[in-house]
Amino acid sequence: ALAWGEQVTQKYSVVLVQGHLVSEALLLFGHQHFYICENFTLSPVGDVYCTRHCLSNISDPFIFNLCSKDRSSDHYSCRRHSYGDLRLQHLAHIKYQEDIALEIFFxxxxxxxxxxxxxxxSKVFKSFCSFQPSLKGKGAPEEPLHLRRYPGSDRTMLQRWQKRDISNFEYLMHLxxxxxxxxxxxxxxxxxxWVLADYTSQTLNLTNPKTFRDLSKPMGAxxxxxxLKFIQRFKEVEKTEGDMTVQCHYCTHYSSAIIPLPRPSARCRSLLSLQGGSFDVADRMFHSVKGAWESASRENMSDVRELTPEFFFLPEFLxxxxxxxFGCMQDGTALGDVQLPPWADGDPGKxxxxxxxxxxxxxxxxNLHHWIDLIFGYKQQGSAAVEAVNTFHPYFYGDKVDLGSIGDPLIRNxxxxxxxxxxxxxxxLFTKPHPARTAAGKLSPGKDVTTPSSLQGHPQPFPCSLQALRPSQVTVKDMYLFSLGSESPKGAIGHIVPTEKSVLAxxxxxxxxxxxxxRTFCWGADDLSCCxxxxxxxxVLMTFENLADWGRCLCAVCPSPTTIVTSGDSTVVCVWELSMAKGRPNGLHLKQALYGHTQAVTCLAASATFSILVSGSQDCTCILWDLDYLTHVARLPAHQEAIxxxxxxxxxxxxxxxxGAHLSLWxxxxxxLASITTAxxxxGAITCCCxxxxxxxxxSHAIITGSRDGMVRIWKTEDMKGSVPGQVTPEEPSAPPTSPKGHRCEKNLALCRELDISVALTxxxxxxxxxxxxxxxxxxxxKLLVGDEKGRIFCWSAEG
Known part of the structure; x- marks a missing residue:
């Protein structure tokens, strides 16, 4: 629905591409928001209709053929987005069609x-720039790609990667x-x-060069x-084809994404769509990491595929x-979970x-710069590509194919x-050799060689310096918890934000x-309003009396500058949009009320990175919500006490x-994932955590809990197989919670250290x-910042 008081100033008919789902849509521009309306279109006179009740207004046959023709499965939605949520936009292309696509990033x-x-x-590109000035200059095609600077930094992304300010994963995603x-x-x-060549060992040795794939050579070499076989194929093209323009080493390509990733349900639908409604022969589907490596690197002359980002962050796809x-292979084995190398111990997360x-x-x-040369750099095309055994059929190069000039529909198809x-x-992206990364410093004595030194400038993980932690009281910038000239606090610390220059609370x-x-969002007034x-x-900049309709507020979280989530006695989780005008707030409007709890909601947490919200209630349950679609995701199994x-x-x-004193990870x-009674x-009841x-x-994951007894406890997860001296005894096997499908916890929680401010000071x-x-x-x-009920903040750090 349109935001309160908003008028639509521009309407554009577009096609929305979401993997295998391609549908007509509308892009509407208002003063404060823009709207993406899926499976809606414009009539010849500019009226809005759903695609089921109005003929398509797409006249271009190429784009018309992209869209799904099955109206029965259409999903009709209209989603509102704030211009402030936009990060950048890129001019794009699709199937070699230039000047017709645009991708926006949130x-x-x-x-x-x-x-x-x-x-x-071009009109839409300019409209986004006018409504969100920070987008200006981003995505312009004339801007040198390798010179783009990282927001808030004087260095380019290339320089940041060379200096090890960002990881290899981040740089590859950027490219x-x-x-x-x-x-x-x-x-x-x-x-x-592919970065590894060892898929048979029981343990993975990352200090042995033989463990790794040769990144200076493509998969075919x-x-x-x-x-030698691919070089021979290259030389024989002239004899068999009689046309030197189709001379190449490979007639397939390295970037087909849908084949190795069929297991998530969305990918299953994509695979079925691409393969005519049924899965491929089981033996040809991705069923083994080792088998996929051997096929792409050695055995199959038609397979030179590389990997996708999911192989480095998403265990669920395995x-x-x-x-x-998915069917059975020729030996009778049913295709299910992907077979993992021995060093993974059958654990996708590991x-x-x-x-x-x-x-x-x-x-x-x-060595990564060598691979960048092959995929994005000077060895991608020309004589350098021929020498590197890295040429593909001309149809795979967008700059060599002009579909508009091809009149023969058979060739075009x-x-x-x-x-x-x-x-x-x-x-x-690069026409000269890509620079190498700055060499990492030598390993210091006692350093764990399994810990990557890829991010040389980053501090050591917090648990590494646990035994050296010492407390000191913090001076909080502009802290108004204390009266002028005295040390009497107004109340318990509720929220701490450490910035680069100071600590705010x-x-x-x-x-x-x-x-x-x-700015601060405040609740707890006698009239139930917030401000x-x-x-x-x-x-007080603004008072929001409309929140009183939802009863007493007990907790709030702010996942983005324009979104505030509140809840309390009403049991309803309310998602509010903070509307702004010229940088100043001018209202708080309800986006969605989320129902699911039966008693008061006592705590909230949100992650914009994962787009999830979690609410905890006195009804002993937690609910996970999708922050993008504002819908229910999952209800965690009931705890024994209120959250x-x-x-x-x-x-x-x-x-x-x-x-209570019970700590669980999910x-x-x-x-x-893990569960334990901490005290x-x-x-010993836990009052806060991070x-x-x-x-x-x-x-492994480190969790910090603060308790009613004034103790701060630091926990670290460990695999079930391992036993650590001094580890806190986990609960009996019957105690850890199970998911609705009966999954048991995968890890133990070990107590690393207890921090007692009284013992440290006195x-x-x-x-x-x-x-x-x-x-x-x-x-x-x-550094760990700890706030207590008396309004004090202490900083625990190795420096003291």
Whole structure:
């Protein structure tokens, strides 16, 4: 629905591409928001109709044929987006058609891919720039790709990668985006390299160069014998074809995304759509990592496929969790979960973790520029590509194919068939050899060689310096918890935000708002209203009386600058949009009321990175919600007590729930990972929690809890197989919670250290330590900020 008081100023008919789903849509521009209306179109006089009740107005046969013709399965929706949620936009192409596509990227990582069947693309591009000035200059085709600077930095992305400010994964995703690769178009899916050659060992040795694939050679040249065969094929083209323009090493391509990723349900539908409604022969489907490597690197002359990003972050794609019947192979084996290498111990999470460690390893960091030369650089085309045994059929190169000049429909459809089945070569980004990455420093004595030094400038993970932690009291910038000239606090600490220059904090019942943290959202007034305040003063900027209709507010979270989520006695989770006018707030309007709890909601947490919201209630349950679609995702199994605290990791997506003294970890799908009782007695009840953001490839997770007894406890997950001296005894096997499908916990929680401020300062414990009420981790330095019931904040750091 349109936002309150908003008028639509521009209407554009577009085609929305979402993987195998291609549908007509409308793009509407208002003053504060833009709207994407899926399966709607414009009539000849400009009226809005759903596609079921109005003929298509697409006259271009190429674009018309892209769209689905089955109206029975159409999903009709109209979603509202704030201009402030946009991060950038890219001019794009689809199936070699230039000047017709545009991809917009949101701050939460999502994107939308539009195709225009008229000359509206430039108008839409300019409209987005006018409504969101920060987009100006981003996506302009004349801008040198390798010189684009990272927002807020003087360095280009290339320089940041060379200096190890960003990971190999981040840099490869950046290059894929610049080259026009997108998750929305399976024919231009992001491409990542095979990095390992060892899929048979029981343990993975990342210090042995023989463990790795040769990144200076394409997949067709990984063995000498195979390389010579492809060179011979290249030389024989003139004899067999009589046309030197089709001379190539490979007639298939390396970037077909849909084949290796069929197991998530959406990909199953895509695969069925592409293969005429039935799955391929089971033996030809992706069923083994080792088998896929051997096929692409050695055995199959028709297979030179590389990998996709999912192989480095998404364990779910390796399991057939939906029990889809893919058929049986010739030996009678039913196709189900993907067979993993021995070093993964049958654990998809461990495979992804080790695979990501390999991508970020010193060996890959030192050689990745060679692979970039092959895929995005000077070895992609021309004589350098011939010498590198890296040439493909001309139909795979978009700059060599002009579909508009091809009059023969048979040839035109043949080219499109090539692209649809095998993908296409990315846009060439570099015409000279790509610079190497700066060498990592030498390993220091006692350093764990399995920990990648890819991010040389990043601080050591927080748990590494646990034994050296010492507390110091924090001076909080503009902190108005204290009266002038005295040390009397207004109340317990409710929210702490460590910034680069200072520490900001407010008392319970208030929330600091991003991105500047200069405003606060406040609740708890006698009339049940909420208000917007200015940090550092008692000035009220705006009062929101409409929140009183939803009863007493007990908690709030702010996942984005324009979204505030509240809940409390009403049991309803309310998602509000904070509307702005010229940088100033002018209203708080309800976007969605989420129903599911039966008693008061006591805590909320959100992750814009994973687009999830978690709510905890006195009804002893937690519910996961989708932040994009504002819908129910999963209800976690009931806890034994009311939920007192929740948190979400922006790195791993791990969900933390606390009920009394009970601590549980879950994945984003609501399946349990670990569970433990942290203390005994009511004084040990957990009052707050947070996650430690370590490297994305670290399979273990650190969780910090604050309790009513004033203790801060630091926990780390460990595999069930391992036993650690001094580990806190986990609960009996019957105690850990199970998911609705009966999954048991996969990990143990081990206590790393207990932090007692009284012991640290006075040398002896206090019988009346104030409860811990807020926790926060500094992003730039391994420092833990702890707020208590007396309004004090202490910083625990290795420096003291």
């Amino acid at each position: 701050r939460n990582g999502c994107s939308k891919f539009f195709v225009f069947h008229n000359s509206d693309r 894929n985006t610049l080259a026009g690769r997108t998750h929305n178009d399976y024919m231009q899916y992001p491409v990542f390299p 990984q063995t000498k014998e195979r390389r 399991t057939n969790c939906n029990a889809v019947e 495979f992804i973790s080790l695979h990501r460690q390999a991508l970020e390893s010193d060996f890959v960091s030192a 043949t080219i499109l068939g090539f692209v649809s089945n095998f993908g296409q070569v990315p846009k060439q 407010v008392e319970r019942g208030k929330l600091l708002l991003p991105p500047a943290w200069s 917007l305040g200015s940090y550092g003063s008692d000035k 007192s605290a929740v948190a979400i990791s922006d790195i791993s997506g791990i969900v933390v729930s606390c009920a 994945n984003v799908n609501g399946q349990p 005994w007695g009511p004084e 996650t430690v953001e370590g490297p994305a490839w670290d399979a 040398g002896k414990p206090s019988k009346t330590s104030p409860a811990v009420t807020a926790l926060a981790m500094s992003r730039n330095q391994p």
